[in-house]
Amino acid sequence: MAVIAVAGGSNGLGLTIVEALRARGKHEIIILSRKDNPELEKRLETRFVAVNYKDVESMQFVLEANDVDTVICTINSSTDLEPERNLIRAADRSCITRRIIPSIFAGFPYPIKYPDSNVVAKSKSEMIKEVQKTSLEYTVFYNGIFLDYYGSPHFKSHVPAWPMFVDISHESAAIPGSGNELIVFTHSSDIAEFTVRSLDLLEWPKESYVIGEKLSWNEFVKLAEDAKGSKFNIVYDSEADLKAGRVSQLPSYSEMYTASPGVEAGILLAGEWFAKAELDLKPTHALNDDFPEIKPMRVKRFLELSWKGH
Structure with missing residues (x-):
């Protein structure tokens, strides 16, 4: 021990x-x-x-x-x-x-x-x-975007909500790029479980990847709409718009800007990365391969637990 x-x-x-x-x-x-x-x-x-x-x-x-x-x-x-x-x-x-x-x-x-x-x-x-x-x-962990960012108070998480690009509580989305680029979404509980299980490995790679579930923003928003039982107001920001410093504002952003100065620049930069599919992780090996018995939380399940009926 x-x-x-x-x-x-x-x-x-x-x-x-x-x-x-x-x-x-x-x-x-x-x-x-x-x-x-x-x-x-x-x-x-x-x-x-x-x-x-x-x-x-x-x-x-x-x-x-x-x-x-x-x-x-x-x-x-x-x-x-x-x-x-x-x-x-x-x-x-x-x-x-x-x-x-x-x-x-x-x-x-x-x-x-x-x-x-x-x-x-x-x-x-x-x-x-x-x-x-x-x-x-x-070993350094890479895990895609925290799924917890899109949760609600109705589903427990120690990682606070940070709703970039999709504001589920206000049924709005400002999607970077085409919305078809793939993204890895991983819940903090799965990151934690893979972190703990990695302690059992005799040797660590310099980089450890955790893959929750891959979806596009368009697919994610559709699942969020289904969970909420309503249609969202959706706009798209092209990579050119983001590089020019133009990002569509969501209702949740004003509170985020107040809580953390400099967030708008961070959202612009993150938007460019999403538009370039940087979060479509394609490692040659992931911790999922070492521990196939761990079944990461599915996005649909997470959104239903967080938002269905609320």
């Missing part, structure tokens, strides 16, 4: 991974956190360990004192790279820690292909370079 440390395991994808680790029941788990969280620690029945992300030496001590074999990091921040960078360095210095999964979990290898495209790509690119400099075994 190996000790797995999850950094950022108190929310979002990190919390989903912790829950999947507990369900698997094969490893001892600790959650690395800036502060104690007795309530969540009790609910998860998982030990929290406070760390100082500014101090590499103290984190090295924490990893060694807790016999941490593998670190799973989900704390990547595009504005503050110090915590993850220092954690990677501490893991590399630890005489016990062997493996690390950095906080990439990207739609496709844009941190490698387009490292200077925006601040998110640049930050993820920097973390990939950081792990490449270490002696640690590592």
